Amino acid sequence: MRNNIFTILKKELKRVFLDRKLAFAVFIMPGLTIAIIYSLMGGMIDKLGDDAREHNPVVYTVNMPVEFKETAVSVFGTDMQIHVSSEYEIEAIKQKIAEGDVDVLLVFEKDFIKKISEGLPAVTKYTNSIKDFSVSSGYMVDNVLDVLRKGILAGRLGSYDAVLVFTVNYEDVALAEEKVGKAISMLLPMLLTVFLFAGAMQVGMDIIAGEKERGTIATMLLTPVKRSHIAVGKMLSLAIVSLASCLSSLAGVILSLPFSKTMFGGGFDISDLSYGVSDFLLLVIQMAAMALSFVAIICLISALAKNIKEAGGYIAPVYMVIMVISMSTMFMQPEGGWSFAVPIYGNILNIKDILMFKHTIGNGLISLASTIVFASILAWLMVRAFYSERIMKTT
């Protein structure tokens, strides 16, 4: 019995490795894609920050008090380009803000400083929320106005400390490794899930629905091998392929880390990444469990479908659901232990917890048990499909 399953498993694995395009798509592509996406996005976020820092805000003012310019110079030096204009030019400047040529327009009430002692004079700030430089320049102008306001208050109250009233010290009790874990666990579980499913999907459709479509499965069904052994052999080979594909994704993430620090929230050192062998082992176990669920789903659909096209049609909505489930874990925190018992969702939560150093053996076991039950039910249905004359139309 074992020999037959092993013979079929070997044949299916050989089939994937012999097909260079398929092998590249399954084993190299996921890691490479993740590495490229992470590196590119990390680089883009870095560039966005650098551009904002390097940009000199262009600020136009109407009725500007000299104190504003003095404050701006004291805060930002000559980086902020301040232009003086008149009320007649307001509409023209607003147009320039819309076009992105000017970042901010500040319109002060006439005799602004004088009116402060008499009442509550207003300053109107015009920015463009769809232009990044206008938004960041707007924050800088807010900063100048705040310093100006505090300076005036300090004059009234006699000292700058009287304005501040008290100081706040900010201390983060999170360990450096936990911060890295939190950043990595945001996106990585979702990407691993999606790549795991995508890898299994390509091969899974071919080894069952593809064989039905090509008419090659009938030749196997005519041998004395039990149909259940053929089904199990195919499932196991797909599980191995998808797990290998997922490990490639993981390798891609690790390789891209140096280039994508900013994407993970920045401000951390790669040396803070202190996952141990046991963490990787737990990660691989949960990934293998998830692979088993995916393989069972894909094999069942593939066995029910007449051909690859039909299988693709059935699998596409399942793929969408898997994506939604994996994305939901980016934002939601599990309510309780029951969440870990939901197949696939529980595995993703465990992966997240492992990356955040919060994993518990209990939750891990709950997920593994539910995965085994779930995959076994689907595998049983798939074996039933292999015995069905209607489904396994052989000639």
Next chain:
Amino acid sequence: MIEVNKISKTFRLSKKQMALDGTKNKFKVAVDNVSFKALPGEIYGLLGPNGAGKTTALRCISTLIKPDSGIITVAGSDVIKNSREVRSKLCLLTNELKVDPNFTANYLFTFFGKLHGMEDEKIESRREILFNEFGINEFADVKTSVMSSGMKQKLSIAISLVHDPQVIIFDEPTNGLDIITARAVTDYLKKLRDEGKTVVISTHIMTVAEKLCDRIGLIIDGKIAAEGTLAEILEDTKTNDLDDAFFEIFKRSREKNNEE
């Protein structure tokens, strides 16, 4: 030996199939109470028009589908109770059975040999015999995806015969084959018969049946309408060739159906 005893098989038709058949009946009786016996050392031919039930009967014998009723034994083994044993004793050849395009002839031959539980040595000796017989050695290490249809057909036959089965079933043996390959196949079937194997073929081509079959079962509308040697059938129908005999039997069968 194959013993088919009163087997019937009914299929549920899809709406598309109902439209194609021009019927409102959801069920189609493909094989209706069919019995026949094929003996070792003879070629038995199931002759009939397309859709008569020939392929369904052969698929029941080869365990791909189960008859609704009736008993079939292959070399003494029941096809339902001992289906795996039956599959180790027979082979089914059909043009619908395809070879995996991703592998070479050598790999597939070994793969199927192993699925039949054969030892490496036995596989090698069968490879030598069958590859020589069908001239496969020249393209033994070529991927089947680049083989011609004739090469694929030869390989498909060799793979089906890897386990040296006692019973050979061939559905439409010359369909889709060029004249040279078709001749090679029919000659090989005769050789197998001469070796004492039981050979059953299905065909709708009268000349193939005339030249190849020792006994013939004429199947019309899922029922065996006539059975015997070529001489017996010609005598019964008072005709000179199988073509005329078939139409005579077809006419009688339709008249009988109308009476019923």
